[in-house]
Amino acid sequence: MPHDDPDHPHALLPPEPALRVKALETILTRKGLIDPAALDEITDTYQNRIGPQNGADVVARAWSDPGFRTALLRDADAVVTDLGYYGRQGEHIVVVENTPDIHNMVVCTLCSCYPWPLLGIPPAWYKSDAYRARAVREPRKVLADFGVTLPAATAVRVWDSTAEIRYLVLPMRPEGSEGMDVAQLARLVTRDSMIGTGLPGLAP
Amino acid sequence: MTRVHDMGGRFGDGPVIPEPQGIPSLNDDWQARALAITLAAGSLGQWNIDMSRHARECLSPRDYARFSYFEKWIAALADLLVQTGVLTLEDLRDATDRDHPLADRKLTRDRVAAVLAKGGPADRPCDIAPRFQVGQAVRALRPAANRLVPGGHTRLPDYAAGACGHIHRLHGAHVLPDSNAHQLGEAPEPLYAVRFAADQLWVAPEHPGDEVILDLWQSYLVPL
Numbered sequence: 001m002p003h004d005d006p007d008h009p010h011a012l013l014p015p016e017p018a019l020r021v022k023a024l025e026t027i028l029t030r031k032g033l034i035d036p037a038a039l040d041e042i043t044d045t046y047q048n049r050i051g052p053q054n055g056a057d058v059v060a061r062a063w064s065d066p067g068f069r070t071a072l073l074r075d076a077d078a079v080v081t082d083l084g085y086y087g088r089q090g091e092h093i094v095v096v097e098n099t100p101d102i103h104n105m106v107v108c109t110l111c112s113c114y115p116w117p118l119l120g121i122p123p124a125w126y127k128s129d130a131y132r133a134r135a136v137r138e139p140r141k142v143l144a145d146f147g148v149t150l151p152a153a154t155a156v157r158v159w160d161s162t163a164e165i166r167y168l169v170l171p172m173r174p175e176g177s178e179g180m181d182v183a184q185l186a187r188l189v190t191r192d193s194m195i196g197t198g199l200p201g202l203a204p
Numbered sequence: 205m206t207r208v209h210d211m212g213g214r215f216g217d218g219p220v221i222p223e224p225q226g227i228p229s230l231n232d233d234w235q236a237r238a239l240a241i242t243l244a245a246g247s248l249g250q251w252n253i254d255m256s257r258h259a260r261e262c263l264s265p266r267d268y269a270r271f272s273y274f275e276k277w278i279a280a281l282a283d284l285l286v287q288t289g290v291l292t293l294e295d296l297r298d299a300t301d302r303d304h305p306l307a308d309r310k311l312t313r314d315r316v317a318a319v320l321a322k323g324g325p326a327d328r329p330c331d332i333a334p335r336f337q338v339g340q341a342v343r344a345l346r347p348a349a350n351r352l353v354p355g356g357h358t359r360l361p362d363y364a365a366g367a368c369g370h371i372h373r374l375h376g377a378h379v380l381p382d383s384n385a386h387q388l389g390e391a392p393e394p395l396y397a398v399r400f401a402a403d404q405l406w407v408a409p410e411h412p413g414d415e416v417i418l419d420l421w422q423s424y425l426v427p428l
Contacts, residue, residue: 007264008262008263008264008267008279008282008283009282009283009285009286009287009293009296010278010279010280010282010283010296012282012293012296012297013282013296017232017234017238017272017274017275017278018232018233018234020234020275020278020279021234021237021238021241021274021278022234022237024241024278024281024282025237025241026299027291027295027296027299028241028244028245030299030300030301030302031291031295031299031300031302031303031304031307032303032304032307032310033245033248033290033304033306033307033310034241034244034245034310034311035244035310035311035312035313037312037313038240038244038310038311038312038313038315038316039237039240039241039244040240040313041313041316041317042239042240042243042244042316042320043230043236043237043239043240045316045317045320046227046230046236046239047227047229047230047236048227050320051226051227052225052226052227086321086323087320087321087322087323088243088319088320088321088322088323088324089323090323091323091324091325091326092325092326092327092375094373094375094397107212109210109211109212109213109361109363110209110210110212110257110359110361111209111257111260112273117323120227120228121227121228121230121239122228123223123228124221124223124228124273125220125221125222125223127273128217128220128221129211129214129217129269130217130218130219130220130221131220132211132212133211133212133213133214133215133216133217134214134217134220136212136213136363136405136416137212137213137363137405137406138410139410139414140410140411140414141410142220145219145220145221145222146220146222147222155411155413155414155415156410156411156413156414156415157399157414157415157416157417158414158415158416158417159397159416159417160212160361160416160417160418160419161419162359162360162361162418162419162420163326163359163375163378163381163395163419163420163421164253164325164326164378164379165375165395165397165419190225191225191226192222192225197220197222198225
């Protein structure tokens with residue numbers, strides 16, 4: 001393994017990732033700066049409680065209730081706050097709606113900004129160099145990696161999350177979902193369909 | 205002019221590999237721990253989000269390229285702890301059992317839910333009037349660079365530098381990362397979603413109707 005850049009303090013920690021993390025946790029714990037029980041709580045929150053089911057709930061409600069949809073597209077912050085989905089990395093939410101003419105897709109080319117309170121922790125592909133590099137230049141080839149092909153008449157609009165605005169895609173309601181209630185609709189809403197790399201009802 | 209993290213539009217990275225829907229599993233315990241330690245240390249209040257992003261960007265290009273996502277986080281966290289004086293280099297070599305002056309700010313288990321729910325909004329009151337109207341033609345500055353600190357943090361990606369687009373939406377006034385990342389003040393100013401036709405950005409766009417929208421601060425833009 002190559003050595004870390006010696007000009008950076010982190011090079012003083014063990015290079016192997018698990019040992020490096022453990023070393024820093026130990027140092028901070030011994031100095032009274034972090035509480036291991038709080039770390040467990042953070043992990044539990046993002047592994048078991050906050051995830052794409054939150055965003056799916058928002059999408060299903062928008063499909064079911066035209067008034068909700070209108071309010072969501074106008075001022076998503078107020079709507080998601082009412083539902084209890086406001087929080088870290090979701091302070092400024094903008095919802096963008098797919099139509100037959102425009103398909104929206106979200107990326108963060110500069111880091112990996114993502115609407116955590118609505119979608120949870122990002123999948124590895126969202127954080128990958130390949131997605132960050134390619135989504136803006138060749139979104140249709142990226143969609144093909146997900147098995148998604150758009151009609152020729154549909155334009156792709158890629159949102160590069162360069163500020164603290166977090167974008168959530170409102171996919172088009174699938175045909176055949178008439179008569180479903182919010183809970184049933186929410187089960188059609190995949191995480192990827194709310195990032196714009198998938199379509200609802202389909203899983204890669 | 206920018207750094208290794210600024211990779212939008214780059215060629216050569218290969219396929220994107222999809223994964224199952226739902227909550228991604230942090231399979232390795234160290235990844236979950238790296239996430240939790242970073243959030244807990246952030247709540248000590250010794251840096252802002254722009255400083256933490258810049259710390260990750262300041263990893264050497266070699267480290268940035270070979271580190272996985274949470275390896276970047278933990279390396280940048282160690283660097284940031286030293287940069288802000290929370291820890292010393294000696295602490296990283298051999299920490300002692302002694303409570304730190306910031307220990308009373310330690311994030312405790314009972315406060316985790318409230319801290320995560322509270323977040324850190326970036327909109328601010330601002331005296332700078334919006335210079336552009338929705339629909340107005342603008343050009344992004346070129347080169348993409350921090351104009352306050354050479355080599356400093358900016359959120360103008362290189363691929364959009366010099367490109368012409370149109371104001372799509374005004375987001376209000378937000379903290380300017382180019383200033384805030386270097387502890388030069390929050391310097392809020394109007395923030396816009398700016399819409400660029402793909403053929404303004406790429407030599408061979410995939411489709412004539414495709415667009416890329418970026419959130420850009422007023423000082424990143426000039427009128428056309």
